Amino acid sequence: MSTTEVYLFQLINDLAVSFSVLNPFMRFLSEKAEYLFYLGIIVYWFTRIHINRKMVIITLYSACIGFGMGSILSHFFYRDRPFVYHTVNQLIEHAANASFPSDHSIGAFVIATGIWLFRKKDGIIWLVLAGLISFSRIWNGVHYPTDVLMGSFIGVVSAIMIYQIVNRWSVANKCVNAGLYYYEKIENKIWENNKRDRSNFNN
Numbered sequence: 001m002s003t004t005e006v007y008l009f010q011l012i013n014d015l016a017v018s019f020s021v022l023n024p025f026m027r028f029l030s031e032k033a034e035y036l037f038y039l040g041i042i043v044y045w046f047t048r049i050h051i052n053r054k055m056v057i058i059t060l061y062s063a064c065i066g067f068g069m070g071s072i073l074s075h076f077f078y079r080d081r082p083f084v085y086h087t088v089n090q091l092i093e094h095a096a097n098a099s100f101p102s103d104h105s106i107g108a109f110v111i112a113t114g115i116w117l118f119r120k121k122d123g124i125i126w127l128v129l130a131g132l133i134s135f136s137r138i139w140n141g142v143h144y145p146t147d148v149l150m151g152s153f154i155g156v157v158s159a160i161m162i163y164q165i166v167n168r169w170s171v172a173n174k175c176v177n178a179g180l181y182y183y184e185k186i187e188n189k190i191w192e193n194n195k196r197d198r199s200n201f202n203n
Contacts, residue, residue: 008145009082012138016089023091029136030092033129034104037111040126044115048187051118053180058162059114066110066158067103070151074098081142088141102143105134105151106158113159130155 016023041059044052079100083090108130116123134148166172 005144005146006086009138010086010088012135012145013082013089013141016091016139016141026136026139027091029133030104030140030142033133033136034107036129037108037126040115041111048184050180050184053184054176055114055118057176057180058117058166059111059159062114062155062159062162063107063110065162066106066154069154069158070101070103070106073101073150073154079144079147082144083141090141092140092142094142099143100147100150101154102134102137102147102151104137105130105143105148106155108133109152109155110159111155113156114163117159117163 016026041056045056075098077100078098081094081096081099082088083094084096109127112123112126112130115126130152134152137143137148138145166176
């Protein structure tokens with residue numbers, strides 16, 4: 001652990017004292033804001049727009065790759081949380097498990113990047129939120145700066161990599177489109193049956 005990183009961590013973490021009025025917002029970002037990403041994915045899926053659903057599928061595949069990479073790195077480059085060895089302003093509860101890389105950063109950035117690749121304007125908003133979540137993890141005393149930087153990098157690279165594979169490799173693209181086609185075919189059949197049942201009930 002370099003003295004520069006410890007200094008940078010302490011500089012950001014001390015903001016919890018200097019700007020304590022922001023602490024509730026930072027706690028929300030660290031503990032609850034990730035659910036906005038999950039909600040966003042669900043909303044995009046149920047718009048029933050084909051391109052949105054393709055975006056969701058690619059993003060979820062990317063998340064699997066990203067979290068897999070993060071898990072491997074955490075075993076080979078294990079690092080304790082900042083509060084294990086340092087006196088920190090810890091604003092949220094957290095287990096003393098692996099700190100590197102940040103899973104929150106991986107998850108936020110893989111989804112935000114996945115959305116940005118398909119929907120640029122929406123994606124910028126999601127990327128800003130992902131950046132705030134990552135920053136809050138340092139502010140709240142549960143991650144070092146390089147934890148969130150590496151997590152962000154993994155999330156971005158995973159999303160771009162899967163996006164490129166699906167769009168440049170015809171087999172992968174056909175598999176995604178075929179899966180969507182059969183899902184939507186079944187979904188439409190269910191919708192039609194439900195509509196018919198409601199019509200019969202009303203009659």
